[in-house]
Amino acid sequence: MIDLTTLSDNPGCYLFSDETGTVIYVGKAKNVKKRVTSYFQKTDHDPKTRNLIARISSVSVMVTNTETEALLLENNLIKKHQPKYNIDLKDAKRFAYIELTREPFPRIGFARRTSSGEAIYFGPFVSAAERDAILRVIKRTFCLRSCKKMPKRACLRYHMKSCSAPCIGLISENDYHIQVERATALLKGKSSELLALLRKGIAECSAAQDYERALVLRNQMTAIEHLAERQHVERPKETDQDIIGYTIAHDTVFLMVFSIEKGLLTGKQEYVFDNREDFFEEFLVQYYADRLPPAELILSHEVDEALAGYLEEKKGKRVQVTVPRIGEKKKLLDLVEKNIDQAFLKNELKVKDLQVTLNLADEPDVIECFDISHLSGTAMVGSMVQFRNGMPDKKNYRRFKIKTIEGIDDVASIAEIVKRRYHRLVEENSNLPDLIIIDGGKGQLSAALEAVQDLDLVIPVIALAKREEEVYLPGEMLPRRLDPKGMALRYLQEIRDEAHRFAIAYHRLLRSKKLSGEHARSNRSP
Secondary structure (H helix, E strand, C coil): CCCCCCCCCCCEEEEEECCCCCEEEEEEECCHHHHHHHHHHCCCCCHHHHHHHHHCCEEEEEECCCHHHHHHHHHHHHHHHCCCCCCCCCECCCCEEEEEECCCCCCEEEECCCCCCCEEEEEEECCHHHHHHHHHHHHHHHCCCCCCCCCCCCCHHHHCCCCCCHHHCCCCHHHHHHHHHHHHHHHCCCHHHHHHHHHHHHHHHHHCCCHHHHHHHHHHHHHHHHHHHHHECCCCCCCCEEEEEEEEECCEEEEEEEEEECCEEEEEEEEEEECCCCHHHHHHHHHCCCCCCCCEEEECCCCCHHHHHHHHHHHCCCCEEECCCCCHHHHHHHHHHHHHHHHHCHHHHHHHHHHHHHCCCCCCCEEEEEEEECCCCCCCEEEEEEEECCEECHHHCEEEECCCCCCCCHHHHHHHHHHHHHHHHHHHCCCCCCEEEEECCHHHHHHHHHHHHHCCCCCCEEEEECCCCEEECCCCCCCECCCCCCHHHHHHHHHHHHHHHHHHHHHHHHHHHHHHHHHHHHHHCC
16 A cells, blocks of 8 residues: 655655556656645546556655756656656657768768767758758758768769869868858758858959859859758748647647747657646656757647746756747647648548538448449459548458349449448448448449348448549439548548559459460360
């Protein structure tokens, strides 16, 4: 039995351990006794917290003078013990950095992880295409080497005029470092200062009639202006900011951080972890444990004063925490949340959008779509594909040979395969789909609906006609035309096209087998 009466009322950290003595959770509190007691007295905890409480065998406490000190201690204890129930702050993706080594003639390239002292790192970059584009511009513009070991003779990059060939002494160390400094300025987002410096250099070269050098500088300006256009985020103030937004779905937190430096979007990082109480403050403590906080944090809600003090202690000066309700900063926060939806919840969103668009009572998490295929009037075959939670579930795809229909009759064939499919599911007592889609028009819809009703089943059935991409619903005289740019229609088309592809692939397989058999028989004939 855990004795809670001896706990301190002071600020500090508490450590929950399991029966083996392993620390499974570290938390901080302004009042340790009150916070720890709440775990055992409250009854409305989330599932993960309930699971944590069930495993607690002992509690230990470390008292501090202030709540800010407790935050600092909490981070150190989490690093030391790596408790199971604290947030595992691993990136949802592995990002690459652009690397400038600290050699006499620095090399530029990219790295998956940083090593202090060995190089300067810029990033991380979420998009490999964006990273490669920036790296390509930097190499060509400033002619920096990328070879891991300098060769004894000039390589192809020198002959392509994208390297200044320090390997054979064609550039001095001083001139090379000028180019490195310019590349560094650009990577840090100081494009305006760099462009001003280049304009001055062009003017000086032109006055000295060094037109070849002026052209080199002009080309550098053009490349930098183009690159700045790709990266620029319009900001009225040149201040460093982190914009942090999150969404909770199915008891999982999907969180994203946008980093803006001097008005430029320099990084985007994504995290996924289990939802539980106080996750956001714990995230901020861990995230800024090894990072310098920016001048401003743009968040979706307020944080307590102790956390603000923790951030200011890390930075050494005030960190402004902004919770915008309107205006440009609110738009930036909305942009982060939109990116979260696209990065993590796209499949969930299209399922929800389809439900709303078709006025379905429940979300169509499991959808089955039927198609009939016949090539050049030859034998007909059917296909059924299943989508689960917005994604193809290929292990549940099915193929059908038409057994009861003579000739080419799409409507009757649809009725046959729909009835066969759900008659079998009923016999096996298997789960039924939330929605049935038929590739076809009103006739195919009526045939499928009748087949379902004959089995005394109640499953929503719709049809999607290819020619005009119209949706037919039972009981409606006219088809619906959905928004061509809407997520619902695109999802229906994705499912229908997959069913069509699967049907054609099966038909071709059967034809191939038939032709192979005929060829074998002809070879055996006298």
